[in-house]
Structures are given as structure tokens and as C-alpha cells.
Amino acid sequence: MRVLWMKKEDLREFLESSKQFGELWGPVQKGEVYVYDKIDDFSRLILEPKRTLLPVKKLIHPPEFNILRYEGETYKTELENIPRRVVYGVPPCDIHGLLILDDLFRRYYPDPYYITRRERTAILGVSFCTPTEGCLCKSMGTDVVQEGFDLFFSDLKDFYLVWVGSSLGDDMVKVRPDLFNNNITRKHLDKFMECKKERDEKFTKSIDMTVIPDIMELSYDSPVWEEIGERCLECGACTMVCPTCNCYNVVDEPSISGFTGERRRYWDCCIFTEYSLVAGGDNFRATRADRLKLWYTHKLKSFGYSGKPACVGCGRCIDTCPVDINVLSVVRGLLGGKEKEGKS
Amino acid sequence: MNKSNEENPFVPEPARIVRKYDLSDDVRFFQIRFVDMEKALSMRYLPGQFMMLSIAGAGEAPFSISSTPSRPGLLEFCVREVGEVTRALFRLKENSIVGIRGPYGNGFPLDKIKGNNLIIVVGGLGAAPLRSLLLYALDNRDNFGNVYLLHGARTPSDMLFKEEFLELKERDDLQCLLSVDKDPTGDWPCYVAKVTKLFKYVKNVNVAKTYAAVCGPPVMYKFVIEKLVKLGIPKHQILMTLERRMKCGIGKCGHCVVGHTYTCIDGPVFTYWDVTNMRELI
Amino acid sequence: MGKKKIGIYSFSGCSGEQLVILECGAELFNLCDLTEIKSFPMAQSNNEYTLLDIGLLEGSITTERQKRELKEIRSHAKILVAMGICACFGGIQSMKLGEGGWKKRFQKVYGDEDKLFKTMKPLESKPCNAFVKIDYYIPGCPIDKKQFLHSITHVLNGSSPYLYQFSVCTECKWKENDCLLLRGLPCLGPLTRGGCGAACLCYNIPCVGCWGPAEVLNVPSEYRLLIEKGYTTEEIQRKFRKFGGAPMVECLKKIMKQSNYSATKAPRLKGGI
Numbered sequence: 001m002r003v004l005w006m007k008k009e010d011l012r013e014f015l016e017s018s019k020q021f022g023e024l025w026g027p028v029q030k031g032e033v034y035v036y037d038k039i040d041d042f043s044r045l046i047l048e049p050k051r052t053l054l055p056v057k058k059l060i061h062p063p064e065f066n067i068l069r070y071e072g073e074t075y076k077t078e079l080e081n082i083p084r085r086v087v088y089g090v091p092p093c094d095i096h097g098l099l100i101l102d103d104l105f106r107r108y109y110p111d112p113y114y115i116t117r118r119e120r121t122a123i124l125g126v127s128f129c130t131p132t133e134g135c136l137c138k139s140m141g142t143d144v145v146q147e148g149f150d151l152f153f154s155d156l157k158d159f160y161l162v163w164v165g166s167s168l169g170d171d172m173v174k175v176r177p178d179l180f181n182n183n184i185t186r187k188h189l190d191k192f193m194e195c196k197k198e199r200d201e202k203f204t205k206s207i208d209m210t211v212i213p214d215i216m217e218l219s220y221d222s223p224v225w226e227e228i229g230e231r232c233l234e235c236g237a238c239t240m241v242c243p244t245c246n247c248y249n250v251v252d253e254p255s256i257s258g259f260t261g262e263r264r265r266y267w268d269c270c271i272f273t274e275y276s277l278v279a280g281g282d283n284f285r286a287t288r289a290d291r292l293k294l295w296y297t298h299k300l301k302s303f304g305y306s307g308k309p310a311c312v313g314c315g316r317c318i319d320t321c322p323v324d325i326n327v328l329s330v331v332r333g334l335l336g337g338k339e340k341e342g343k344s
Numbered sequence: 345m346n347k348s349n350e351e352n353p354f355v356p357e358p359a360r361i362v363r364k365y366d367l368s369d370d371v372r373f374f375q376i377r378f379v380d381m382e383k384a385l386s387m388r389y390l391p392g393q394f395m396m397l398s399i400a401g402a403g404e405a406p407f408s409i410s411s412t413p414s415r416p417g418l419l420e421f422c423v424r425e426v427g428e429v430t431r432a433l434f435r436l437k438e439n440s441i442v443g444i445r446g447p448y449g450n451g452f453p454l455d456k457i458k459g460n461n462l463i464i465v466v467g468g469l470g471a472a473p474l475r476s477l478l479l480y481a482l483d484n485r486d487n488f489g490n491v492y493l494l495h496g497a498r499t500p501s502d503m504l505f506k507e508e509f510l511e512l513k514e515r516d517d518l519q520c521l522l523s524v525d526k527d528p529t530g531d532w533p534c535y536v537a538k539v540t541k542l543f544k545y546v547k548n549v550n551v552a553k554t555y556a557a558v559c560g561p562p563v564m565y566k567f568v569i570e571k572l573v574k575l576g577i578p579k580h581q582i583l584m585t586l587e588r589r590m591k592c593g594i595g596k597c598g599h600c601v602v603g604h605t606y607t608c609i610d611g612p613v614f615t616y617w618d619v620t621n622m623r624e625l626i
Numbered sequence: 627m628g629k630k631k632i633g634i635y636s637f638s639g640c641s642g643e644q645l646v647i648l649e650c651g652a653e654l655f656n657l658c659d660l661t662e663i664k665s666f667p668m669a670q671s672n673n674e675y676t677l678l679d680i681g682l683l684e685g686s687i688t689t690e691r692q693k694r695e696l697k698e699i700r701s702h703a704k705i706l707v708a709m710g711i712c713a714c715f716g717g718i719q720s721m722k723l724g725e726g727g728w729k730k731r732f733q734k735v736y737g738d739e740d741k742l743f744k745t746m747k748p749l750e751s752k753p754c755n756a757f758v759k760i761d762y763y764i765p766g767c768p769i770d771k772k773q774f775l776h777s778i779t780h781v782l783n784g785s786s787p788y789l790y791q792f793s794v795c796t797e798c799k800w801k802e803n804d805c806l807l808l809r810g811l812p813c814l815g816p817l818t819r820g821g822c823g824a825a826c827l828c829y830n831i832p833c834v835g836c837w838g839p840a841e842v843l844n845v846p847s848e849y850r851l852l853i854e855k856g857y858t859t860e861e862i863q864r865k866f867r868k869f870g871g872a873p874m875v876e877c878l879k880k881i882m883k884q885s886n887y888s889a890t891k892a893p894r895l896k897g898g899i
Contacts (some may be wrong), residue, residue, distance in 0.1 A: 030802065030804075031803075031804050031830065032804045032809075033802065033803075033804045035802045052802075053799070053802040053803075053804070054799070054800075054802050063800035064800070067354055068354065068355065070400040070401075072400065072441070073356075073358050073398075073399075073400055073441040073442060073443050074358065075349070075355050075356055075398075075400070075443060076349065076355075077349050077352045077354075077355060104595070104596065105596060107595075108594060108595055108609060109353040109594035109595065109596070110353070111353075111354075111596050112351055112352045112353075112354075220623065230844075230846075230847070231844075231847050232844065232847070233793075233795075233816035233817075233843075233844050233847055233848060233851075234793070234816070234842055234843070234844055235792075235793055235795035235796070235815065235816040236792055236793070236795060236796045236799070237795050237796075237798075237799050237805070240796060240799035240800065241799060246596070246598060247597060247598030247599070248591065248596075248597050248598070249591055249597070250403065250404065250591045250592070250597065251403060251788055252400065252401050252402060252403045253776060254400070254401040254779050254780070254783065255656075255779070256653055256656045256657055256660065256775060256778070256779050256782070257656065257660065258401055258779060258782065258783040261400060261401055263403075263404075267796070267800070268591075268597070268598070268599070269792070269796070270598065270601075272791070272792055272842070273791075273841070273842045274791050274841070274842075275589070275599060276588075276589055276599065277589060278587055278588065278589045279405065279426040279427030279429075279430065279589075280424070280426040280427070282562065282587075284588065284602075284624060285624065288844075290624070294601070294603075294624075297603060297604075298604065301604075302603060302604040303604050304604060305595070305604075305606075305609075307604045320799075320805065320808075322805060322807040322808055322816070322851060323847055323851055401780075401783060401785065402785055428785055428786055428788070431785065431786075432785060435784070
């Protein structure tokens with residue numbers, strides 16, 4: 001991979017220049033949380049990486065959109081007006097989330113909605129200097145990322161290392177070659193190691209993923225599922241904010257004449273009662289405990305076509321659940337910690 | 345540049361309801377053909393696969409294919425009126441257009457079954473996918489050893505494809521065992537017994553060279569599988585096709601997932617070993 | 627095929643549902659083209675009780691006369707749809723439902739009913755399904771225009787409406803709002819039917835539950851959570867019951883009976899809700 005370095009103060013100028021590749025998006029503050037938003041006013045953009053409320057998946061696999069438009073029984077693909085975007089500020093865990101969704105949406109029957117948005121979205125990653133409360137990327141092996149981005153900025157305090165991940169990323173660099181320097185020296189390497197070491201020491205929480213998949217298998221009949229099932233509000237928030245939750249529902253929205261209409265896709269959640277209900281009333285996961293177990297199986301044991309754990313350690317479920325059900329508390333419960341009280 | 349419909353697996357293709365009639369009180373048979381004749385004749389599928397059937401305004405749902413690929417051109421489905429899509433489908437007249445896409449799913453492993461005996465055990469709406477396998481086996485009779493059909497229904501009027509199967513009783517290359525739990529009118533010409541009682545007529549089979557295919561209501565599996573295991577048929581040669589909620593049919597929407605197994609991609613045909621191994625399958 | 631006959635009838639409430647329908651713009655004209663509107667008190671004179679394909683109801687039932695009218699509408703209508711929190715769950719005027727003591731409260735406010743209400747015969751406020759069978763529900767306070775059009779389109783076409791079954795939280799996350807429960811505010815999002823687009827939450831106002839209880843909800847868990855956050859039993863009960871109607875009364879009774887009562891499923895409303 002081509003690696004360059006860039007002065008910290010040049011980032012803004014570079015991002016301005018990248019606007020010719022699409023709308024610039026990045027993290028901004030909204031009340032007490034951060035969200036990805038379109039950047040028209042540069043002062044709103046937060047340059048250091050933030051844990052946004054929704055991961056970058058919201059731009060590639062949006063919460064709700066129309067997939068088809070129909071007239072009688074003739075269907076037409078709805079893929080117009082998907083803008084080109086340049087998204088700055090995507091942390092490694094979110095990029096790993098995209099890689100997991102990539103496999104799901106690209107393999108077997110490629111999903112044109114996901115692929116089109118993915119292709120039209122340039123991902124400019126940024127590494128965390130300081131892990132925040134609940135960051136588990138080191139445990140999940142998602143603190144570094146080798147693919148899935150167009151450019152990646154390693155924030156090394158005095159400068160950025162810029163990793164060029166795609167041909168598009170290379171084109172973006174070439175618009176302002178004056179801002180980049182490809183002379184990587186010992187000094188840069190030392191700084192890289194120093195920052196990495198400093199950051200690694202700041203992780204406060206960890207999950208031992210060498211054992212957790214097996215623990216999950218062994219905990220199929222654990223009372224923990226009943227306990228969290230009793231507490232879970234079934235609000236679905238954990239799945240909405242999770243970078244690797246892909247589930248969706250599909251409904252038809254006919255116009256009032258009934259002849260034309262739209263087929264709409266919107267995020268669904270495997271923890272909802274209705275999720276596994278088949279026509280006729282059978283529900284294969286009738287209890288909340290069963291459904292939570294499925295979700296945690298996906299995050300901590302096996303998910304998708306590759307069958308690997310899908311948790312990328314972003315910490316969003318920890319931030320989000322009002323009743324403290326998240327990867328950390330569930331792991332604690334499975335390992336015999338006091339889960340009933342539910343407070344750490 | 346926009347992706348056209350051709351590159352989009354979610355776009356249903358128009359197909360015409362050629363013929364329909366009732367198989368029982370709430371199950372209706374549909375013959376459907378792609379409007380595009382070339383497509384109709386060229387579509388390849390396997391018994392056990394399913395298609396997504398779409399009615400604009402009502403939505404989409406998965407349906408097992410009941411016809412056999414050995415008789416190309418028409419796709420057949422038997423449908424119970426239970427949800428929004430099926431309700432809309434039941435209102436449609438012959439010649440109406442619906443949308444279909446597929447075929448999806450793994451289907452029955454014909455390559456493995458070929459050269460072996462085949463025991464097909466049907467309960468209720470399980471006839472939908474298994475009729476496809478049965479007709480396929482009959483159309484390619486030389487490729488299979490002994491073929492058995494064990495079909496149970498509550499009453500004669502609940503038995504799907506009753507006339508068709510009664511006719512099959514005349515064939516001497518098929519053991520066609522039909523039973524009903526109850527015979528209110530008293531004129532049922534076959535067995536009055538639970539489907540599990542029919543296994544006593546399955547005799548002297550080389551179990552190592554036998555595959556069984558089972559489909560029926562969830563309550564049926566336990567007892568039928570007990571019989572098959574007792575007969576000595578290896579777990580990985582007992583095949584069952586399962587039903588799940590599906591919104592896409594192609595491994596994207598997540599609804600049909602069991603563990604990390606997608607019923608729509610890795611199934612809907614599973615072996616008894618799979619089912620034992622993944623506890624939530626049935 | 628003749629035009630389908632529809633009628634909108636209003637009982638006790640703010641008539642907000644009719645207002646939403648009036649605001650449907652071009653779609654309202656399409657609806658008028660496709661149907662014959664036999665009653666729409668806010669929009670036309672000459673409203674009648676007559677044979678209907680679809681009856682649309684708003685408001686709760688608070689007098690003997692309304693009860694009679696409701697039963698008459700039911701007898702004329704093939705399909706009845708309850709619109710809005712008052713018709714679906716009883717609304718705020720039914721918040722004391724199930725508590726008893728209505729007569730006493732009534733007298734305290736209005737005095738002796740026999741002297742004042744000779745013709746009206748007041749009743750304790752109840753949702754429409756307390757008296758007649760309701761086929762479909764469109765929740766809301768007021769209803770959402772999109773959900774109304776979705777529902778009326780499906781019903782006109784002979785199919786069932788499909789409205790969100792999940793709670794307010796799902797849409798609240800789509801809108802990327804900070805969770806107010808986590809900030810210690812008494813938000814009823816997890817207990818309340820979605821479909822409003824998390825309208826209040828987008829303005830940092832905790833959900834008061836005005837769309838009524840969600841299809842599936844875990845009242846005991848939210849109850850415990852609010853106790854943990856320092857709210858009193860009385861405060862929580864008052865909040866839960868404000869728009870919760872009979873289903874919430876049932877849940878609360880069970881919680882009171884056994885303190886660790888496990889997850890509750892709200893009594894299911896049949897139909898499209």
C-alpha cells in the first residue's frame with residue numbers, strides 16, 4: 001500500500017479539495033451525540049474521530065428507502081439520485097463493519113442498492129488516538145484496518161500518515177500532491193510505534209475473543225438469556241446502532257389508486273417478536289431470550305457467510321442500551337459475573 | 345449511471361397465472377408461466393427450490409415449487425391462504441399477472457440421491473416441495489432404486505393432489521401409500537391411520553443406499569424421523585425442507601437465519617444431522 | 627363497480643384526525659374521486675348514518691348517545707377503522723380507566739348528573755372497541771398522514787394495512803437522537819407504538835406515549851428502570867396511564883401484584899395495528 005504523510009494543518013485544505021469527488025460528509029456534534037452529516041460549514045466538522053450515534057452504514061445501507069417502483073405488475077429499480085459522497089472521519093471499527101456487510105451484500109446475489117451506494121461513497125478513515133470508554137476494537141482485532149477504505153489517516157499528533165487504499169483514494173491525493181509527502185523516514189516509524197503503544201495502554205475494557213465463541217456455544221442453555229430477556233425493552237436500539245446489523249423488512253406502499261406504488265426497505269431487528277413470525281402464526285424464536293441469544297450469537301460467535309463473530313468492538317451497544325444489555329455485560333454474565341444487577 | 349433492472353435480483357419478472365384450482369378448503373393450486381416464453385422454457389431449477397412471488401401492493405413471499413424441472417415451461421405452486429400475499433393471490437383470476445423471481449435455495453441434492461432408494465414422507469402442505477421431487481423421480485425413474493411415497497392427511501378432503509396420487513397407485517414402480525387420520529364419509533380407498541403407521545409397509549430396504557425426504561407440519565417431524573432412524577437410515581441421508589419468514593430469498597434481509605445459516609441460501613433443504621446440530625431449525 | 631362509500635365519524639376528542647385527513651392535499655382529492663364520502667363533519671354538511679364500506683372513527687365514547695351512534699355505525703359498516711389514540715385506546719380522558727370511582731370524580735367536576743345531563747347521559751370515557759368490533763387501528767395523536775393514506779389505501783383495496791409494530795425507539799435511532807432515558811428523563815419511547823417519526827424526541831422532549839402501547843412491550847423493565855432513576859411509583863404510574871388505556875392498566879395491575887412480574891405482552895389488538 002502506498003503510504004504518505006501530511007501536515008496536520010493541511011487536512012482542511014485537502015478535504016476542501018476532495019469535494020470535487022462528491023458531497024463532503026463527516027462527524028458533527030448534535031446535542032450530546034455525534035452524527036455523520038453533510039459538511040457545508042467546515043467549522044462544524046470534527047477532525048478527530050468520534051463514535052457517531054449511527055455508524056457509517058447509515059449512508060451505505062440507509063434506515064429506509066424505496067427499492068422498486070411499480071406500475072401494475074411492472075417493477076422498476078429505484079437507484080436514481082444516489083449522490084457521490086466523500087465521508088471523512090470513519091474509524092477502523094466502522095470500516096471493519098463495512099467489510100462484514102460488504103461480504104453479505106456482495107456475495108451470491110449482489111445487492112445493487114448496497115453496492116451502488118458503497119461505490120459512490122469514498123471512505124476516508126481516521127484512527128483513534130485515544131480509545132474512549134467502551135472501545136473494544138483491540139479485543140476484536142479491529143483497531144487496525146488494511147482494506148475497505150479509500151484513504152486512511154493515522155493521527156500521530158504532529159502529522160498524519162496517509163494510507164492510500166484505492167485507486168479513487170490515489171486520485172484524491174493527486175488533486176493536491178503538494179499537501180502530501182512520500183518520504184517516510186525512521187522518525188515517522190518511531191512516532192507511529194510510540195502513538196500505538198500509548199493508545200494500546202489506554203484501553204480500559206477487553207473481551208477475550210479467543211474463548212468467547214466457544215463460551216457462546218457452551219452457554220446455549222445458560223440462564224443468562226432468560227435474565228437479559230426479562231430486562232430487554234425490545235426497543236431495537238442496539239441493532240440500529242450496530243455497524244454489522246443488516247436486517248431489513250420490506251413493505252409495499254401503494255398509492256391511493258392502488259395501481260402504482262413503491263416497495264420500501266427499512267431496518268428491521270431480530271429482537272422484535274414479529275421478526276421470525278411466519279404466516280400462519282408459528283414463531284421459531286418465540287421468547288425474547290431466544291432472540292437475544294441469536295443476536296449475541298451473531299456478534300460473539302458466528303455471523304454471515306463467513307461464520308465469524310461480527311462484533312467490531314465499536315462500543316455503541318454499550319452507549320445505547322437503556323437497561324445495560326451489551327456485549328460487555330453479556331460476556332460478563334456468561335463468564336459468571338453478576339449479571340442480574342446489570343450494573344458494572 | 346444507473347443499474348438497470350437486469351442487474352437487480354430484487355426485480356420480479358412478470359408471469360401469468362395459467363390455471364388455478366382448489367386442492368382443499370384453504371389450499372389452492374397455481375400454474376404460472378413467465379410472460380417471456382424464452383425465460384419460461386429456459387429456467388432451470390431443482391426440486392426443493394423456492395421462488396419469491398410478488399403481488400404489487402401486497403408484497404412478496406417465498407413459495408416452494410411443486411412442479412418438476414423435468415416438465416419445463418410451467419411452474420406450479422400450492423398455496424395456503426394465510427398471509428397478506430396469499431390473500432391477494434387468492435383474489436386473482438386466471439390470466440392475471442404476478443411477479444416472480446428465483447429459483448432460490450439449495451434444493452434436493454439430486455446428484456447424491458440418484459442411484460439410491462427414495463422414501464418421500466409428506467404431511468399436509470409438505471406436498472408442495474415433495475411433489476416436485478416425486479414427479480422428478482418418476483420422470484427419471486431409471487436413476488432411482490425403490491421409490492416410496494408415504495402421504496398423510498387429516499381427512500380425504502385435506503389431502504393435496506389426492507386424485508393425482510390415487511392414480512399413481514396404479515404404477516408398479518412406485519409404492520404409493522396414502523393415509524388419512526379420519527375418514528368421515530367412509531369411502532376412502534386407502535389407509536386410515538397416522539402417516540407413521542405406514543412405515544410397516546417399507547420393508548427390506550438397503551438403508552445405506554436409501555435417502556428419505558420429509559416435509560410437513562412441525563409436529564410431524566419428530567415422529568416420522570424417529571421411524572426413519574429406527575429403520576436405520578443415516579442421519580445425513582434424511583432430508584427435510586423447512587419454512588422460514590423471508591423478505592428477500594437471497595441471503596440479505598436476515599429473517600430466515602438460524603445461527604449463521606441462511607435458510608434461503610444454505611437451505612431450505614437440510615439433513616437430519618444439520619437439524620440435530622443447529623438446535624433452532626425445527 | 628360503484629364507488630366505495632366511506633364515512634368519518636367523530637366522538638369525544640379534539641377532531642385532530644379529521645384535520646390530518648383534511649391536510650392530505652392532492653391525495654385527499656384522489657380519495658374523494660375514488661370514494662363517496664357519506665360523513666365528514668369537519669369538511670361537509672349533510673352527514674348521514676348509512677350503509678358504508680368503511681367507517682372511520684375518531685374520539686372516545688363518553689355518552690350513551692355516542693354509544694348508540696357507534697353501534698349504529700357498526701351495523702351499517704363492512705369495515706370499521708379506529709383512528710387516533712382516543713378511538714384506539716381511550717386517550718387522555720380515559721387515563722383513570724380501570725381505577726373505579728368515576729361517578730365520584732364526575733360529580734366533583736360537574737355536580738349532580740341527573741340535573742345537568744338529561745339528554746346526554748354521560749359515561750366513563752372508553753375506546754371504541756369497548757363497545758363494538760374494530761377491524762383496524764391507526765394509532766396516533768393525531769394520526770400520521772402517511773399511515774392514514776397507507777391504511778385507507780389497503781382497506782379500499784381489500785387488504786390489511788401494515789403499520790410499524792415496533793416502538794418509538796427504532797425511529798428515534800434512525801433520527802440519531804440521544805437517548806433521553808440514559809439521561810435520566812422519563813421517556814416512554816420503549817413502551818409506545820412507533821410511527822410518529824420520534825417527533826418529540828427530535829426536540830429533546832421525552833415521549834409521553836401518545837400513540838398508545840406498542841404491540842409488544844416490557845412494562846415491568848421500564849418500570850424498574852424509572853424507579854432506579856429516582857421516580858416514584860405514583861409518578862411512573864401516572865405517566866404510563868396517561869395514554870396507556872386498558873392494556874396499560876392491565877400491565878400495571880400485574881406489576882403491582884407481583885413485584886418481579888416478568889415481561890408482559892400487551893393485550894393484542896386484532897387488526898392492522
